[in-house]
């Protein structure tokens with residue numbers, strides 16, 4: 205297992221449409237292991253494969269509190285099959301946009317079809333933090349970031365901050 209470097213904005217990889225996973229073989233399971241290790245190390249409650257540079261429709265999540273009861277989840281090729289009319293506002297952050305938090309409104313409950321780590325088809329209904337996290341991760345698979353739901357002013361302010369940071373990195377390299 206290995207902790208892999210995170211892809212950070214404005215890296216254009218974050219705008220890619222990820223490709224469906226066709227089978228769960230040994231290399232794919234190793235990728236899942238690395239995603240969990242990277243996610244727990246960050247720490248984060250979810251991670252999409254593109255955040256470590258792999259454009260595949262693969263998500264790891266664990267929304268449990270603290271490490272007394274880990275609840276690792278793997279979503280392969282997840283799809284929202286139903287979303288509630290009711291919305292919920294939650295403060296979001298993203299490992300690809302470090303140390304920036306803003307409130308986003310999303311459907312309060314969603315039904316999600318996906319395949320598990322053995323590639324068996326499954327469906328779950330999620331609400332609360334889990335529903336928010338699943339929607340945030342599925343957005344990543346489609347090249348969408350939570351800042352896309354903010355005003356243009358806020359989004360451009362954040363993007364300028366990270367563009368400046370990225371330029372600075374080139375300076376010292």
Ligand code: GNR
Nearest residue numbers: 248249250251296297298299340
């Ligand atoms: O760790 C994370 N926390 C979080 C908090 C509120 C809404 C979504 C998230 S997901 C984020 C990790 C991440 O960037 N996943 O893509």
Ligand code: NI
Nearest residue numbers: 297298299300
């Ligand atoms: Ni994210």
